[in-house]
Amino acid sequence: MKWLKPLVLFICVGYAPVLFAADPFDIRGAWRPEQYRLKDGPTHQVTGLITFTEKDWSVLFLIIKDKEPLRGSAEGGTYTIEDDKLVFRHLYNLSGGHGVEGMAASDLAMRARDPKM
Numbered sequence: 001m002k003w004l005k006p007l008v009l010f011i012c013v014g015y016a017p018v019l020f021a022a023d024p025f026d027i028r029g030a031w032r033p034e035q036y037r038l039k040d041g042p043t044h045q046v047t048g049l050i051t052f053t054e055k056d057w058s059v060l061f062l063i064i065k066d067k068e069p070l071r072g073s074a075e076g077g078t079y080t081i082e083d084d085k086l087v088f089r090h091l092y093n094l095s096g097g098h099g100v101e102g103m104a105a106s107d108l109a110m111r112a113r114d115p116k117m
Contacts, residue, residue, distance in 0.1 A: 042102035071097020
């Protein structure tokens with residue numbers, strides 16, 4: 001999958017400025033993930049960034065093995081807090097990469113949903 005490294009570069013260079021273009025007082029939190037645990041049990045080492053603003057969220061993560069990215073995902077959307085639950089609305093998704101335990105190899109997939117729907 002020769003497209004994976006250019007994709008990672010595009011996401012890091014092209015997506016990051018948009019991520020940080022928000023009013024600095026609107027950023028509610030940012031985290032760097034270290035592990036990604038699938039509900040079936042496999043756990044993978046990752047790197048990336050998770051951010052929350054007042055109403056929006058975004059996540060970029062890359063599964064890393066032997067210091068090389070194997071697959072990645074960039075997702076985002078809106079969220080609400082309902083009682084004691086954090087409810088995500090997925091509006092954007094870009095993902096793909098090599099197969100890893102618990103996930104088959106997949107070609108680049110892109111989805112964008114209308115925020116008004």
